[in-house]
Amino acid sequence: MAGNYVSINTSFYQSDEWLATRQKIITERLVNGETICEYCHKPIYKKYDIILHHKIELDELNYQDVKVSLNPDNIMIVHHACHNKIHNNFGKKYSSCYIVYGPPMAGKSTYVKEHLQYGDLIIDIDKIWECISGFNHLKGKPDGLKRNVFAIRDLLYDQLRHKVGFYKNCYIVGGFPLISERERLARDFNAEVLFIDTDKETCMLRANEIEDKEVKKNYITYIENWFDKAKLFDNRK
Ligand SMILES: [Zn+2]
Ligand SMILES: [Zn+2]
Structure with missing residues (x-):
């Protein structure tokens, strides 16, 4: 179209x-x-x-x-x-497409919110989780819904590829610790890659402010995992 x-x-x-x-x-x-x-x-x-x-x-x-x-x-x-x-x-x-990535608690969503304009498209897997589970994504991601969440995301990716809809900016938001995944997406959508380069200490401080003990524990693990993955596979930041 x-x-x-x-x-x-x-x-x-x-x-x-x-x-x-x-x-x-x-x-x-x-x-x-x-x-x-x-x-x-x-x-x-x-x-x-x-x-x-x-x-x-x-x-x-x-x-x-x-x-x-x-x-x-x-x-x-x-x-x-x-x-x-x-x-x-x-x-x-x-239209411009941006891939906004970085560790959990880096401030990716905040960054997008600050730049968002009415009518822009956001593909943020955390938001999809919230939308169909009814819980804040900080609460966790029920395994049983994984396939549904990914299917919705893939549908949006597909629409992006086939230029379905009208928008000036598209923001693809995610952790994307692996350079291979980011580059594939960036090539697919001719996107600019924006790294929200918040350091580990700051992310940990933010995670420590989460009240729910279990959620806090999860997030500390997510942050650790993100930095481990990024370190292992990515030596060109
Ligand atoms: Zn311009
Ligand atoms: Zn300026």
Whole structure:
């Protein structure tokens, strides 16, 4: 089906050329070691908050033209929130997809909530758990519902692939400790990957504030597991 908002049909944002250009631009434009937003002129403190905006928006055709897609003059470094503002002012034809990942208690949902706009699509497996179990996901994830939860998520992934529905931004939220899984998703959906890089101590402090003893214990285990997995399989953060 044809939509107003479509994704660029490639893994442009995961290509070596783009990732190298992106890093080069960020490094070259550092001011006293800080990245400054070219929209609001304030520093961007968190790596995951750095978005590179194309002044001439990329579409199905022009992303292949390096004079547009990889041209530093066509690229602005901005906060995620400022990026949303730019596109609200000037309109946006193409939808953006973001993979928001990090350890349990990192603040992924909070980050999405802060940037969410009416009509955006969120695929957050924790929220799907809550939706069909009726319990806060902190309470745990009943094994018997696993297949149902995954089926709902996969349906949404499928719709994303086939461009069903209209939205400007899609947020795929999850732990995704394994780089292979993140990269597969990022390629599938031509998504930008945002790592909510909260350290283990902070995550543990937050988990310790959970009142329910059993839930607290679960979460401490989830956090441990996430960092173990990320450490084992991922040496390029
Ligand atoms: Zn800004
Ligand atoms: Zn943009």
